[in-house]
Amino acid sequence: ILNVEQSPQSLHVQEGDSTNFTCSFPSSNFYALHWYRWETAKSPEALFVMTLNGDEKKKGRISATLNTKEGYSYLYIKGSQPEDSATYLCAFIGTGNQFYFGTGTSLTVIP
């Protein structure tokens, strides 16, 4: 089983704060990296699919960067809102096309 690590494990921020978290993955045999948001009692929802080194993706207040050479991706949330509270999962997809998920970062935004 490949090791995909996310940090921090959990995070509490005040409404309006900006925050970021990390996904670390093997730097070899890279095919793609996915970010998902998973709210309680719902199914994981895709945020970004990233395939190229140096990729930057943005969706509203959320953005992500990718460094495949060193094996990490950052997810940024600008001006956090209570509705951003969720677990954020990353998934590494290797050239064998299997998905390896991290344990997630649990974000709580305090109003």
Next chain:
Amino acid sequence: EADIYQTPRYLVIGTGKKITLECSQTMGHDKMYWYQQDPGMELHLIHYSYGVNSTEKGDLSSESTVSRIRTEHFPLTLESARPSHTSQYLCASLGGWNQPQHFGDGTRLSIL
């Protein structure tokens, strides 16, 4: 909008029962997946399928079995449930390798 359905959402059942967790998708996706997640742990792939009559075991060893007789349907079966099978089971499908997975709402299974 993605359409992938899992039933039941919650199941509490006694040891030794045969259980089938249903997963259906209406998107015509060839690739489908079953994941198992214990609290505080990552999603672990237990089974996947790249098309009809194709099934493979994932990285996490599981006593469950799957079948793929139709593109839209990927059920998971436990022949004799045990307390160690208590977990959350998530089903997902994938349209293409550069696309994200679409997940069902999951089944929370508790074996007494």
